[in-house]
Amino acid sequence: MSDKYGTGHDKQYCYPNSDTLINKLGLTDGDSLEAAEIEHTQARIEQFLPDFDDISLSALRAIHFHIFQDIYDWAGELRTVDISKGSTRFANISRIEPEAEKLFRLLAQEDYLIDLPRNQFLTRLAYYYGELNVIHPFRDGNGRAQRLLFEVISINAGYALRWEPIGRAEWVAANIEAYHCRLEPLKALLNRALTRI
Secondary structure, eight states, rough: OOOOOOOOOOOTTTTTTTOOOOOOOOOOOOHHHHHHHHHHHHHHHHHOOOTTOOHHHHHHHHHHHHHHTTOOTTTTSSOOOOOOTTTTTOOOGGGGHHHHHHHHHHHHHTGTTTTTTHHHHHHHHHHHHHEEEEEESSSOOOOHHHHHHHHHHHHHEEEEEEOOTTTHHHHHHHHHHTTTTOOOHHHHHHHHHHEEE
16 A cells, blocks of 8 residues: 555655555555555454443554554554645644543533433434544554444444445545534445444
8 A cells, every 4th residue: 555645755664765554464565555455454454352341542552453463563553644635634753642532521521422312322423423534543453443333333323334335436525524513424425334233
């Protein structure tokens, strides 16, 4: 997988003179790494056993580690470089942990959105998803880890999230809108993906 975050030649995470992330598989070609990553991470996602009692930054880190442990030495570790995608700049490295901890404290104060009516649940779920996406705590793999965590949050609140009805382009567009504090597109997509259990 090549560097999609615009950090240039990232000497810490990428091979020298390359934008391919250093990986345990020794793959130096971005396309080959992307294909291997899809295969390995899909298998790990299918093996995922959620801890419904832990919704926290630590839980998110454990999820990221679980998904990417076969690919990256830094799986589950907070990133140590600033990143952006297009005109979207994610949290400065000095703010990742404090902002994430603050967000998870607020989520705990809201009792993890349990027992909320559907519309209110969707509003708050979109808010938390958008805020955590802006933090983007990992060098790569944020979306997959975050989606698994939000499946856990939803199940705890009596809902299931099914991502299949959402197209990639519309998901990216909705997340860009959420970055600019316009949550309605993200809420609409989450509404499409959400079912009562």
